[in-house]
Amino acid sequence: MAIKAVRGVHDILPADAPRWQRVEAVAREVFEAYGYKEIRPPIFERTELFARGIGEVTDIVQKEMYTFEDRTGESLTLRPEATASVLRAYVEHGLHVQPKPVRLYTIGPMFRYERPQAGRYRQFHQLNLEALGEVHPALDAEVIAVLMELFGRLGLADRLTLSLNSIGDGACRPAYRENLVAYLRQNAGELCGECRARTERNPLRVLDCKQPGCQPTLEKAPSILDWLCQGCAQHFSRVRDYLDAMDLAYRVTPRLVRGFDYYVRTTFELLTGELGAQNAVAGGGRYDGLVQLLEGPPDPGIGFAVGMERVVLLLPAAPAEAVPLALLIPLGEAALVRLLSVARGVRSRGLAVELGYGARKLRNELDRANRLKVPYVVIVGDGELQKGEALIRDMGSGAQRPVPLDRLEEALMAMKSGEPR
Numbered sequence: 533m534a535i536k537a538v539r540g541v542h543d544i545l546p547a548d549a550p551r552w553q554r555v556e557a558v559a560r561e562v563f564e565a566y567g568y569k570e571i572r573p574p575i576f577e578r579t580e581l582f583a584r585g586i587g588e589v590t591d592i593v594q595k596e597m598y599t600f601e602d603r604t605g606e607s608l609t610l611r612p613e614a615t616a617s618v619l620r621a622y623v624e625h626g627l628h629v630q631p632k633p634v635r636l637y638t639i640g641p642m643f644r645y646e647r648p649q650a651g652r653y654r655q656f657h658q659l660n661l662e663a664l665g666e667v668h669p670a671l672d673a674e675v676i677a678v679l680m681e682l683f684g685r686l687g688l689a690d691r692l693t694l695s696l697n698s699i700g701d702g703a704c705r706p707a708y709r710e711n712l713v714a715y716l717r718q719n720a721g722e723l724c725g726e727c728r729a730r731t732e733r734n735p736l737r738v739l740d741c742k743q744p745g746c747q748p749t750l751e752k753a754p755s756i757l758d759w760l761c762q763g764c765a766q767h768f769s770r771v772r773d774y775l776d777a778m779d780l781a782y783r784v785t786p787r788l789v790r791g792f793d794y795y796v797r798t799t800f801e802l803l804t805g806e807l808g809a810q811n812a813v814a815g816g817g818r819y820d821g822l823v824q825l826l827e828g829p830p831d832p833g834i835g836f837a838v839g840m841e842r843v844v845l846l847l848p849a850a851p852a853e854a855v856p857l858a859l860l861i862p863l864g865e866a867a868l869v870r871l872l873s874v875a876r877g878v879r880s881r882g883l884a885v886e887l888g889y890g891a892r893k894l895r896n897e898l899d900r901a902n903r904l905k906v907p908y909v910v911i912v913g914d915g916e917l918q919k920g921e922a923l924i925r926d927m928g929s930g931a932q933r934p935v936p937l938d939r940l941e942e943a944l945m946a947m948k949s950g951e952p953r
């Protein structure tokens with residue numbers, strides 16, 4: 533049996549590529565308008581980077597990493613997310629000496645051993661954006677504005693909701709956490725097994741549970757927003773003021789916690805009602821302290837990741853693929869030799885054409901032209917060669933006209949730009 537792709541990965545086929553290219557092109561345009569520069573870290577790193585950066589107790593590190601030993605026995609991991617790698621590079625290359633905030637973005641594949649389903653893959657792609665070295669809440673609002681601008685330009689903003697929360701910091705979260713754990717233990721009987729296990733391991737994540745049976749209990753759980761210290765409360769209220777000033781709509785969602793240990797204060801997610809259970813299109817937050825955890829300077833940071841598969845699923849199917857302007861049909865070897873250089877000439881000037889190989893019958897080549905849907909064919913047989921001509925046939929009307937061979941390249945170029953022929 534033919535070898536198939538591994539479970540949970542997918543091919544991006546030529547018919548889908550235009551939508552992917554569009555997402556990437558729009559992202560680059562928007563990110564660069566806001567001053568972000570591209571960085572491309574490798575897709576594997578020392579396992580330790582993710583264990584430390586993402587947090588030992590997170591689902592990602594505990595169950596979802598593609599970890600392997602290389603030939604020297606060193607433990608390596610295919611990156612499950614980009615932030616840890618970007619920050620490693622930031623520290624390693626001393627990018628922190630640049631004027632702050634240092635604004636970086638990266639686009640590429642991530643790997644997580646999750647249970648595959650619609651919109652959830654084991655190799656998926658993200659757009660990642662990080663702003664480093666600035667604590668001001670206006671930066672939080674700006675990063676969210678970049679995200680909304682991206683989806684606005686893709687024509688998707690109206691179909692998405694922005695959820696916003698603050699999950700406090702090292703000063704206020706521990707007390708909240710204790711209070712939450714006490715509540716969850718008291719109500720353990722009302723919660724699913726996973727929630728009970730998470731109560732002990734990673735209690736904030738319990739709030740993320742999607743089980744209908746758990747909802748009544750979780751809705752009544754203590755809210756982090758009632759526990760924020762003055763610094764966090766002020767930060768959050770200023771982020772909201774700045775978002776309001778930019779007319780960016782959001783919904784405050786006290787139960788929004790994220791799958792990484794490193795977040796503090798602002799967290800956010802962009803949600804859709806159109807993709808079933810996989811309703812998050814993007815997520816992000818502030819991660820002050822993470823650069824330092826990776827042995828860099830005490831630079832704060834904030835960023836987001838957009839799931840490209842999910843964005844592509846929301847986009848309308850791309851218009852029909854671009855077709856070449858013409859199929860050049862040489863009938864015989866001598867004509868092929870002549871048309872090879874014409875094809876090369878127009879292609880190097882950016883015009884797409886197809887070329888036959890001179891070995892097939894005209895009827896077969898015309899058949900191919902119809903299947904390619906090219907608007908024109910150019911026919912050169914022995915007769916035409918002797919007269920120094922090529923025949924250009926309009927496939928729509930069937931009309932044919934001769935063109936001197938030495939002016940064929942120019943004629944094709946003129947047809948491209950729609951000039952009268």
Ligand code: AMP
Pocket residue numbers: 613644646651652653654655656657658791812813814815816837838839840841842
């Ligand atoms: P995260 O890095 O977990 O915050 O995820 C950011 C975004 O990446 C999510 O909102 C999803 O859109 C996307 N994403 C995360 N995991 C997957 C996956 N396994 N397959 C497809 N997209 C994913």
